[in-house]
Amino acid sequence: xxxxxxxxxxxxxxxxxxxxxxxxxxxxxxxxxxxxxxxxxxxxxxxxxxxxxxxxxxxxxxxxxxxxxxxxxxxxxxxxxxxxxxxxxxxxxxxxxxxxxxxxxxx
Amino acid sequence: xxxxxxxxxxxxxxxxxxxxxxxxxxxxxxxxxxxxxxxxxxxxxxxxxxxxxxxxxxxxxxxxxxxxxxxxxxxxxxxxxxxxxxxxxxxxxxxxxxxxxxxxxxxxxxxxxxxxxxxx
Numbered sequence: 737x738x739x740x741x742x743x744x745x746x747x748x749x750x751x752x753x754x755x756x757x758x759x760x761x762x763x764x765x766x767x768x769x770x771x772x773x774x775x776x777x778x779x780x781x782x783x784x785x786x787x788x789x790x791x792x793x794x795x796x797x798x799x800x801x802x803x804x805x806x807x808x809x810x811x812x813x814x815x816x817x818x819x820x821x822x823x824x825x826x827x828x829x830x831x832x833x834x835x836x837x838x839x840x841x842x843x
Numbered sequence: 844x845x846x847x848x849x850x851x852x853x854x855x856x857x858x859x860x861x862x863x864x865x866x867x868x869x870x871x872x873x874x875x876x877x878x879x880x881x882x883x884x885x886x887x888x889x890x891x892x893x894x895x896x897x898x899x900x901x902x903x904x905x906x907x908x909x910x911x912x913x914x915x916x917x918x919x920x921x922x923x924x925x926x927x928x929x930x931x932x933x934x935x936x937x938x939x940x941x942x943x944x945x946x947x948x949x950x951x952x953x954x955x956x957x958x959x960x961x962x963x
Contacts (some may be wrong), residue, residue, distance in 0.1 A: 785949055809923065830902055832878075832949070834889070835886040
């Protein structure tokens, strides 16, 4: 199975900051990567698919980049509602796998 | 709008069985593959199983292969997960999730989840 390693595992930041989360795949997955946001006690929510395509309804401050093995989720200006845990997920091959998550907390 | 509503979770003893259901609405259920994804308490997300739109192709995580069975009833717009020989490590919130384009293996809608606790 393809392993996804996210970094950092957690970060403390402030409203208005620019935040970047990285996801590294154990082998090349082209652009077959999605990003999800999960708030405590809530369902995961799709943000990005195909590494850089923004899901409908997701604010434009979220963006994704990368291909092959290295990917980045960027939040251009963090808003109060963005404090959550973020997961990357590869869909290049079975089984689909998730990264371990990055918890974004208020400083 | 798309709605996925899971049910059937609960507390069960190790070695026993449980059947989860996921009622779908707001889209043409019979056109899309469907997944189950789980999340152990305080842990990350783990894909469990996938079923093609027509019910003919099924895929399982190694951790549940031979113990769990996914199925669907397109006439009832319902997805199922039969879980047998349950273990403590199966304790998790179980989400059903819609495949975005039928069998693309990423998830555009998720249910609210149903909690399964395996404990003696």
